[in-house]
Structure formats: structure tokens, C-alpha cells
Amino acid sequence: MSIKFRLTAMQFLQFFVWGAWLISLGGYMGGTLHFEGGQIGAIFATMGIASIIMPGLTGIIADKWVNAERLYGILHLIGAGALIYASTATTYSHMYWAMLLNMLAYMPTLALANTVSYNALEKYKMDLIKDFPPIRVWGTVGFICAMWAVDLTGFKTGVAQLYVAAASATLLGCYAFTLPACPPMRSEGKTMLSAFGLDALILFKQKKMAIFFLFSMLLGAALQITNTYGDLFLSSFASIPEYADSFGVKHSVILLSISQMSETLFILAIPFFLKHFGIKRVMLISMFAWVFRFGLFGLGDPGSGLWMLILSMIVYGMAFDFFNVSGSLFTEMEAHPSIRASAQGLFFMMTNGIGAIIGGYASGAVVDAFSVYADGGGLISREWTPVWLIFAGYALVIGLLFGAVFRYKHTPEK
Template sequence: MNVKLRLTIMNFLQFFIWGSWLISLGGYMMGELHFDGGQTGKIFATMGVASVFMPGLLGIVADRWINAERLLGICHLTGAGLLLYASTLTSYHSMYWVMLLNMMVYMPTLALTNAVSYNALEKYRLDIIKDFPPIRVWGTVGFICAMWAVDLSGISRSSLQLYVGAAAAFLLGIYSFTLPACKPSKNQKKTILSAFGLDALSLFKQKKMAIFFIFSMLLGAALQITNTFGGSFLDSFKSIPEYADSFGVLHPNILLSISQMSETLFILAIPFFLKRFGIKQVMLMSMFAWVLRFGLFGLGNPGSGLVLLILSMIVYGMAFDFFNISGSLFVEKETTPSIRASAQGLFMIMTNGLGAIIGGNASGWVVDHFTHKGITDWPAAWFVFAGYALTIGILFAIVFKYKHETEEYSEK
């Protein structure tokens, strides 16, 4: 089988697993299991907890002792069992610990999948810069397909969504062992400090980089809020006769999947925007796009306000990718080769680690604050989140000093 097709299948399944539950699990937990916002937020914050240390730990294992594709397979087979077990749980504490364990084996696979892809493309003498993006985009397609499959099968608010994720994880776990070997490097000198991005802490001595990383953490807190509570928000309209039979209420995952479709378009636009406007302006675009993302949720509804919800899905691509990908490119450009990998690890820890932990817990508290007798004032909660993003954007515009040169992000 063609190596690019094999890697495409791997990326498709990698994100199909995540898409099967990430967007809809919050609605299931707050609806069927009757978890409150704080509990739901804490469970989603397990992604942040796992992202702080597990990618670094398993990165060392893959670098020194076990083939990356085999470690990828072990992680997914373990994750399949954990998702299957999670589908049987109804108590908050049990669900929290099982999902934490699941995140501990899933989050490292995001990096392992990239490592396996880069190694295979290099082994077969293909152009990584040219050939990897078309392969990676199928990961987003897999995420969308999983959302649609769960939605159209009517299981988006049941434990069966975890069965779908478990089945996909099992398939990828087995499939991973057939991928081109990605052997440990015999000359690998990667240290514990570099694996966790800690030898890049010296970057905090630079005011520009310290400000960038701090704001990365603060904005990282916003990344999973709509994934955590978007489904529950749409479910809340079921009790209103005017909206009960609307498309957004009957098929919330399909409506929310527009966000992922938007991502594919904005990813392609990043080189143009970086070259034309520079990192500061692109980051500001992301921050104010988050204001729109949350604000339009607060103003919209599945009926006459459906167009506002659709607009919110469209701006998500700019909000998410202009921050994540552009931020990673900025770190790449501003660091020396000796600490480049560690700096990327530090960026991940600040955003998907510490930021996600803060966001998961704080957003749950906000939702609970606006919930009375089981009814949530969702517009008020969304406007609080929008106000947070607006504050971050204004402060970033004031304190982050960076002069953009047009040639910085030109194609080499």
C-alpha cells in the first residue's frame, strides 16, 4: 500500500477517536449522568493535566527504547479499553479518573502520530513540507466524520459514543503495528528537562517571550470551552417548544462540526496572514475571533438566531488555528536550534497543559454560577467568556511589543 495512503488512514483514525466523544461527551455527562458544570469542566481539564507531562515522558520512551509506531499501538489499545470501561460508569469520581487515564495515553499519541508520519515520509524520500499537510488534513476529516456518525446514529447523548471511540482506538492500535518502523535514535541525547520544555525556561528572561508564553496560557484557557459546553448549550433548547424540533437541537454535532470545517480553510490562510500582518496582528485576530465565538453563542439560538451560531462556527477556525499554529511558528522562528524542540514543548504545556487546566476548572465554575434549579443562563455565561477573551486581547495589544518584518514568513 502507498505510504501516503497508509499515513492518511492513521491520521483519519487518530482524530476519528477524538471526534467521537470530544464535542458530545459534555452533553451526555450533564444530561444523562446529571453532572454539574464544575464536574464536567474538571473532566475536560484532564486533557490539560495529561498534556503537562505525558507527551514528554512517552517522547523519551520513543526516543530511547521503543519504536514510536509500537508505542502508538500500545497507547491506543490501552485507550480502547479505558473508553469501553468509561461507557459503563455513572459516578463523577470514577469517570474523572478513567478519563484522566485515557487522556494520559491519548494526548501523547498526537505527537507520536506526527513522529511516525515524518519518519515514514523521510524514509521514502518524500517532501515533508509538501506531502504532510494533505495527509494531516484527513485527521480533521476523520474528526468531522466521527461527529456526524455519532450525531446521525442518535447516540450523541448516550454512552454508545464511547463504544465508537473504543472501536476506532482498537482498530488504530492494531493498525499501528503495521506502519513503517520508527526506531529509537541510538544517539539520542534528549534529557528529561528538554522533554518537558524546561530547558527552554531561559526564554522567560526575554520580556517578549515571557509575555508571549503567559498570554499563550491565558488564551489556552479558552480553547476547549465550547467543546466542553457547546452540546449542553444546544440541548438546553429542547425544553423550549419553539426550538425543540429545530435542526441545531436535533443534530447538534453536525452544527458544531462546521467549526472543524472552518479550520481546514483557515489553516491554508495562515501563511498569507503571517506574511502580511505578522504574529502580533494574527494573534490579536485569534483573540478577537474568540470574542465573536463566545459572543455569537450568547446571542444566537437554533431558530431565528441560527445564522449567528453558524457565524460562530465559522470564526472558530480563525480563533483556534491562528493561535495554535501561528504561535508554534513564532516559537520556531524566535528560538535557537539547541532549545527549539524544548520551546515547542513549553508552548504546548502553557496552552494545552496549564491553560486547559485553568480553562476547564474556571469555565465549569462560571457555568455553575449561572445555573439555578437545574437551568443555566447560557447567554450570561457566554458573555463572561467573551469578556474574558476581549480583556486578554486588549492587554496583549498593549503589552506585547513586536515589530513585524514582511520578509519574516516568506517562503524559503
């Protein structure tokens, strides 16, 4: 069995585990468990907490003490146990701690999967630039397949989605121990500061980079909002007879999967846009794409407004990739070679860490502000249109401020 196929299977399962619950869990918690919007947002904010704490810690462990592929497998097995624990949850606190444990185990595996892949490709004398992207794209395919699986089986509204995620995490955890050995380098130069990206804080002395990281954090707050509430929003139309049997309601997760399909296409357009428009305009395109992403959610419906929802899914690829990937590339270009790895860690922490925590709690507060709950718990009514339009207004304000204060001269040759 070729090493490419083995790594492709790893990447497929890596994102299948995540796709099995990330998009549909919000709908399950809100619809079946009757959690409030703020509670759902707080549970999704655990992703940000884990993104701050774990990648640096596991990076040090893999660098100094434990083979990366073994650590990768152990974390997935822990994550599988956490998902099983989450499947028994009926209260907010139970689900919160279960998903926090799951995220603490899962988030560092994103980086470890790449580390294991790079090591194996180098060991087999392959070209990283040429051979890794076709392998990595199967991760996105795995995410989409998981979304379709939980939708078509009807698992999206129940606890079975967590069983699917746990089973695939267990399979991947065991499979990881068969991958080529990736022993620790035992390098003494990597400090705790560099592992968490903190020695890159020197970049804040540059006004341009300080502004860039600030807005990265603010935009990072928007990254997971539609993943958190998208399925819950679409499922809410089931209570309206006109939309109850529509495709967008019955197969909401498949509809949402168009967003991930769009990602795979827009990522290919990034080199063209960066070369011709520069990082500032590309980031502005991303910010205004988020305005359309949220605005179209607010105005669309699964009936005559289905085209708006589909367009919102397509726009998502531009909104997400043009920010995440382009921002990472800009950080790579602007940071001194000695702190590039730390600079990437800082960018990740600002967006997927601090930004995600802010977004989780703030979005939950907005959703609850337009929700009416019974005294004993349980949702009575919720107005989604103003919720999405507030998120759109937030992205619009960020875009306008970024355009006004961020100064960057684009030089295509660079």
C-alpha cells in the same frame, strides 16, 4: 498499498477516535448523567494534565527504548480500554478517573502520529513539506466524520459514543503494528528537561517572550470551552417548544462540526496574514475572534438566531488556527535552533497543559454560578447567555491587554 494511503488511514483514525466523543461527551454527562458544570469542566481538564505529563515521557521512551509505532499502538489499546471503562461510569469520580486514564494514553499519540508519519515518509524518500500536509488534513476529515456519525446515529446523547471511540481506538491500535518500523534513535543528548520543554525556560528572560507565553497560557484557557459545553448548550434548547424540533437541537453535533470545517480553510490563510500583518496583529485577530465566538453563542439560538450560531462556528477556525498555528510558528522563529524543540514543548505545555487546566476548572465554576441544582442532584435551570458573555468578556480583556503590553515590530522580509 502505498505508504501515503497507509499513513492517511492512520491520521483519519487518529482523529476519528477523538471526534467520536470530544464534542458530544459534555452533553452526555450533563444531560444523561446529570453532572454539574464544574464536574464536566474538571473532566475536560484531564486533557491539560495529560498534556503536561505524557508527551515528554513518551518522547523519551520512543527516543531510547521502544519503536514509536509500537508505543503508538500500545497507547491506543490502553485508551480503548479506558473508554470502555468510562462507558460504565454513572458517577463523577468513576468518569473522572476513566477519562484521565484515556487522556494520559491519547494525548501523546498526537505527537507520535506525526513522528511515525515523518519517519515513514523519509524512509520512502518522500518530501515532508509537500507530502505530509495532504495526509494530515485527513485527520480533520476523520474528526468531522466521527462527529457526523455519532450525531446521525443518535449516539451523541448516550454511552454508545464511547463504544464507537473504543472500537476505532482498538482498530488503530492493532493497525499501528503494521506500520513501517520507527526504531528508537538511542540519542543520549535529550534530557528530561528538554523533553518537557523546560530547558526553553531561558526564553522567559526575554520580556517579549515572557509576555507571549503568559498570554498563550491565558488564551489557552479558552481553547476547549466550546468543545466542553457547546453540545450541552445547544441541547438545552430542547426544553423550549419553539426550538425542540429545530436542526440546531436535533443535529447539534453536525452544527458544531462547521467549526472543524472552518479550521481547514483558515489554516491555509495563515501564511498570508503572518506575512502582511505580523504575529502581534494575527494573535490579536485570534483573540477578538474568540470574543465573537463566545458572544455569538450568547446571543444566538437555533431559531431566528441560527445565523449567529453558524457565524460563530465559522469564526472558530480563525480563533483557533490563528492562535495555535501562528503561535507555534512564532515560537519556532524566535527560539535559538538548539532549543527549538523544547520551545515547542513549552508552548504546548502553556496552552494545552496549564491553560487547559485553568480553563477547565474556571469555566466549570462560571457555568455553576448560573445554574440551579436540586438538593439531591440534577439540574433545575441554567442561564447560558451570561455564561457565554462572561467568556467573551474574558477574551476581550486578554486582547486589549495583549495589544497594550506586547511589543513586536513586524518585518515582512523576516
